[in-house]
Amino acid sequence: MMLLIRGGVLIDPETNSAGSADILIEDGKVKALGSGLSAQNAEVIEAEGLTVAPGLFDVHCHLREPGFEYKEDIKSGLSAAAKGGFTSVACMPNTRPVADNEKTLLYITEQARKASGVNVFPIAAITEGSLGLRLTDMEKLSSLGAAAFSDDGRPVPDASVMRRAMLRAKETDALIISHCEDAALSGKGVMNEGILSKKLGYKGVPGSSEEIIVAREAVLALETGARVHIAHVSTKTSVEIVRFAKAQGARLTCETCPHYFSLTEDSIEAKGALAKVNPPLRTEKDIEAVIGGLKDGTIDVIATDHAPHSKEEKLNLITAPSGFSGFETALSISLTYLNGRLTVQEIISKLTINPAMTLRRDKGIIREGKEADIVIFDPEAVWEVDGDQFLSKGKNTPYNGVTLKGKVVYTIAKGNVIYKG
Ligand code: DOR
Numbered sequence: 001m002m003l004l005i006r007g008g009v010l011i012d013p014e015t016n017s018a019g020s021a022d023i024l025i026e027d028g029k030v031k032a033l034g035s036g037l038s039a040q041n042a043e044v045i046e047a048e049g050l051t052v053a054p055g056l057f058d059v060h061c062h063l064r065e066p067g068f069e070y071k072e073d074i075k076s077g078l079s080a081a082a083k084g085g086f087t088s089v090a091c092m093p094n095t096r097p098v099a100d101n102e103k104t105l106l107y108i109t110e111q112a113r114k115a116s117g118v119n120v121f122p123i124a125a126i127t128e129g130s131l132g133l134r135l136t137d138m139e140k141l142s143s144l145g146a147a148a149f150s151d152d153g154r155p156v157p158d159a160s161v162m163r164r165a166m167l168r169a170k171e172t173d174a175l176i177i178s179h180c181e182d183a184a185l186s187g188k189g190v191m192n193e194g195i196l197s198k199k200l201g202y203k204g205v206p207g208s209s210e211e212i213i214v215a216r217e218a219v220l221a222l223e224t225g226a227r228v229h230i231a232h233v234s235t236k237t238s239v240e241i242v243r244f245a246k247a248q249g250a251r252l253t254c255e256t257c258p259h260y261f262s263l264t265e266d267s268i269e270a271k272g273a274l275a276k277v278n279p280p281l282r283t284e285k286d287i288e289a290v291i292g293g294l295k296d297g298t299i300d301v302i303a304t305d306h307a308p309h310s311k312e313e314k315l316n317l318i319t320a321p322s323g324f325s326g327f328e329t330a331l332s333i334s335l336t337y338l339n340g341r342l343t344v345q346e347i348i349s350k351l352t353i354n355p356a357m358t359l360r361r362d363k364g365i366i367r368e369g370k371e372a373d374i375v376i377f378d379p380e381a382v383w384e385v386d387g388d389q390f391l392s393k394g395k396n397t398p399y400n401g402v403t404l405k406g407k408v409v410y411t412i413a414k415g416n417v418i419y420k421g
Helices: 074-083 104-114 138-143 161-171 197-198 207-223 238-247 264-274 284-296 330-337 344-351 352-359
Strands: 001-014 019-027 029-034 043-046 051-054 056-061 086-091 118-123 175-179 228-231 251-258 372-386 403-413 416-420
Touching: 001 372, 019 051, 019 056, 019 344, 051 344, 056 074, 056 330, 056 344, 056 352, 074 086, 074 104, 074 197, 074 403, 086 161, 086 352, 086 372, 086 403, 104 118, 104 138, 138 161, 161 175, 161 207, 161 228, 175 207, 197 264, 207 228, 207 238, 207 251, 228 344, 238 251, 251 284, 251 352, 284 344, 330 344, 330 372, 330 403, 344 352
Parallel strands: 001 043, 001 051, 056 086, 086 118, 175 228, 228 251
Antiparallel strands: 001 019, 019 029, 051 372, 372 403, 403 416
16 A cells, blocks of 8 residues: 655754655555655555654553543544554553553553554553562563563652662663652642632642652662653753763653643642643743753653543542643644744654654664654644543543634555544
């Protein structure tokens, strides 16, 4: 089967360039790249006026299966991913049971294979049951396809356990992804701690809850030489610590999420539980620092932290679980809110080649001979977010009613159109 994508502006994140190019795809792979390509019997996508980029790669999402299928299952999650332009996703292990064992890891891989063309890279737990005590068998789980190790959703509380995890990861060349949070400092907080939390009378989560553990991981990464990726950075001080540690030579990478450069804590007042997320939405000062970190390369990756929950669960700010669906808005939020600050090529790099390199997967670029994973979007399309239209089972989003610019038109994985807008 042949597919010809004709006349689009192709973004190449590897060379940081953009220019008009056609792409010819045969049997799932890129056969040719260039101008004026033609092929008899090829299905043609006319991409005039559209932007063509490598399929997006998310290093941080929650597909919820096994165990929480009422929030999301692998099939619904991957449909939402495809609609958002993602052709590769790495899913966190906070399932039930936790993905700390062979059986669960293989179950996720098998369900993903059956579900759609989106590549799924499961992340396994650092500790058994993500309880923060006994390390999992990293070598074995890596050999079964674990792309990295994380106790996401729950921090590893004990520094000596994290240190041992990093030493083991160094030995086996595995990647540790750290959800940086000091549970004692977070306490029962439901939003950012500050003037607004005091005014509203809600318990707050201080920035230091995140920053203390970012600093701990930076020091341990320097000491052990392990590859460490800091998840969902949300504060100015966290960005500064990562910048410092990288300058010292730590093998550190770091991600933020669209909500940490587009929304402040004010959303809690306006949207209540829909805006509850962990770490919490912060302040303008933090947004500026996050965008500065994206611009200067301190923050390598934009990840979704797609965290679907049921509608009923997200009604009450105090009791609601943290997080909201992110696949179907991530690209558009990035294009809209980073417009004028980062180039489109820079934005696309953070959503494609950088995450692929972080997980050491051969993805995130369009090259002759490689699998054809591609997103095509209309950079001028303006649309209004309506969570009820999401393909994800999680219809919750604090962006309801927000107007975004840029919309996915086609997602192509291994040469097959898996989403058409
Ligand atoms: O808001 C969040 N939700 N942050 C996390 O770290 C975990 C996630 C979840 O699993 O719902």
